[in-house]
Amino acid sequence: xxxxxxxxxxxxxxxxxxxxxxxxxxxxxxxxxxxxxxxxxxxxxxxxxxxxxxxxxxxxxxxxxxxxxxxxxxxxxxxxxxxxxxxxxxxxxxxxxxxxxxxxxxxxxxxxxxxxxxxxxxxxxxxxxxxxxxxxxxxxxxxxxxxxxxxxxxxxxxxxxxxxxxxxxxxxxxxxxxxxxxxxxxxxxxxxxxxxxxxxxxxxxxxxxxxxxxxxxxxxxxxxxxxxxxxxxxxxxxxxxxxxxxxxxxxxxxxxxxxxxxxxxxxxxxxxxxxxxxxxxxxxx
Numbered sequence: 655x656x657x658x659x660x661x662x663x664x665x666x667x668x669x670x671x672x673x674x675x676x677x678x679x680x681x682x683x684x685x686x687x688x689x690x691x692x693x694x695x696x697x698x699x700x701x702x703x704x705x706x707x708x709x710x711x712x713x714x715x716x717x718x719x720x721x722x723x724x725x726x727x728x729x730x731x732x733x734x735x736x737x738x739x740x741x742x743x744x745x746x747x748x749x750x751x752x753x754x755x756x757x758x759x760x761x762x763x764x765x766x767x768x769x770x771x772x773x774x775x776x777x778x779x780x781x782x783x784x785x786x787x788x789x790x791x792x793x794x795x796x797x798x799x800x801x802x803x804x805x806x807x808x809x810x811x812x813x814x815x816x817x818x819x820x821x822x823x824x825x826x827x828x829x830x831x832x833x834x835x836x837x838x839x840x841x842x843x844x845x846x847x848x849x850x851x852x853x854x855x856x857x858x859x860x861x862x863x864x865x866x867x868x869x870x871x872x873x874x875x876x877x878x879x880x881x882x883x884x885x886x887x888x889x890x891x892x893x894x895x896x897x898x899x900x901x902x903x904x905x906x907x908x909x910x911x912x913x914x915x916x917x918x919x920x921x922x923x924x925x926x927x928x929x930x931x932x933x934x935x936x937x938x939x
Contacts, residue, residue, distance in 0.1 A: 655825060656682040658759040660750040660780060661726045663718075666765030670795040671729045673934055674763050677793070677802055677827055677904070684738040685726045686753050687719045688746040716741065747783035754790050760825075763793045766928070785909075785928060785937060791821070795934045802827055802903040802934075807835045808895045809871055810923070814908045819874035821938055822906070830879045835868045836898055838891035861886070892926035899931040906936045 657680040661667045674680065691712070723739040730737055740753055754762045766781040785792050807822070809815040815835075822833070839860060842853065868884035875882055887894045899905050909924040924937045 655680040655760045656684075656757060657761045657763060658684045658686060658750060658754045658757065659726070659763040660686050660746060660765075660784065661722060662687060662746070662780075663722060664765060664767060666767050666795065668726070668729070668765075669797075669799050670763050670765035670793075671726050672799045673795045674761075674793070675731055675828075676799060678761070678825060679828060680734060680761070682736045682757075683730055683734050684740060684753055684757060684759070685723050685730075686740045686746075686750050687722055687726075688740075688742050688744050688749040689715045689719065690745050691715070691743055712743065715743065747780045747787070750780070750784055751787055754788065759790055761791050761793060762788055763795065765795045781928075785925070789939055791939055792937045793934060794928050794937065796928075797932050797934075800903050800933070801829060802831060803829060804832045804902045805834070805904045805906060806895065806899050806902045807833050807871075807875075807906045808891070808898075808923075808927070809835060809837055809867065810891065810908070812867065815867060815871040815874070817908055817938055818906055819871055822875050822880070823877060826877045826879055831881070833872075833875060833880050833882045834898070834902075835872050835875075835882060835884045836895065837864045837868050837886050838894035839864045839886055839888045840891065841888055891923045892930070895923070895927050896930045899927075899933060902933055904934050904936060905931055906938065908938045 655678055657674060657678070659671055659674060661671060671685075674683075719741040720739075723741055727737055727739060740749065742749055750762060750764065753759070762784060764781045764784050766779070781794055785794060805827070807818055809818060842857070864886045868886060872882040872884050885898070887898065895905065895907070905927060907924045907927055909922070924935075928935050928937070
């Protein structure tokens with residue numbers, strides 16, 4: 655597996671590096687660091703503004719980034735065959751995305767500092783932007799590093815289920831893992847005591863479909879390291895996942911890649927999950 659990891663001087667970034675190797679045995683790792691100096695990233699702008707000490711400041715930022723990457727590289731297991739270090743001035747999120755695309759990375763890893771959704775809109779967030787714009791699987795690391803023993807696998811439909819099953823089979827976790835395949839059955843919100851609309855029959859069919867979906871998905875996840883169970887719960891998917899994630903070491907979800915207005919209107923389960931659970935979240939594309 656080829657992995658791109660975004661790093662800065664935060665504790666969460668170092669946790670992201672360590673958490674990557676608690677989950678997988680990548681053979682190729684690229685560590686990416688960038689500092690966004692805004693308009694000052696262009697030397698001629700600093701000169702035009704008569705910014706004194708700009709060259710020294712820029713060199714200090716680059717040197718600091720080099721030291722950071724050396725520290726992060728020291729955390730990478732010795733058996734990793736290839737380690738790249740990318741250190742540039744510019745947008746951290748864009749550099750991470752560009753490296754992931756240019757290297758055809760199988761996984762992008764970033765730490766999340768736990769900003770609220772409002773502060774993300776106002777201040778921006780590297781993890782938020784990477785999650786929004788990446789076309790590749792993204793691992794968002796929140797909280798302390800942990801051994802991954804109990805994993806919640808949330809599926810919405812058969813397409814989600816197939817993508818997740820293929821990933822879990824192709825990229826098994828380092829340690830033996832208990833997987834729980836979860837589907838949230840969304841209530842239709844119609845109360846009809848006489849069942850004139852046939853909602854009772856429809857609901858029974860929906861329950862059968864949900865039960866068959868999680869069980870068939872469990873059968874597709876084939877690996878001797880996995881112990882797989884299933885669960886169907888009723889409620890808002892994001893809220894159900896958040897509740898079921900309590901006590902888990904990782905949540906696996908998919909993203910449908912909605913952007914712009916459609917994402918605003920329809921919402922995003924993966925985005926809500928990333929903001930509300932306290933464990934790492936793996937978002938598959």
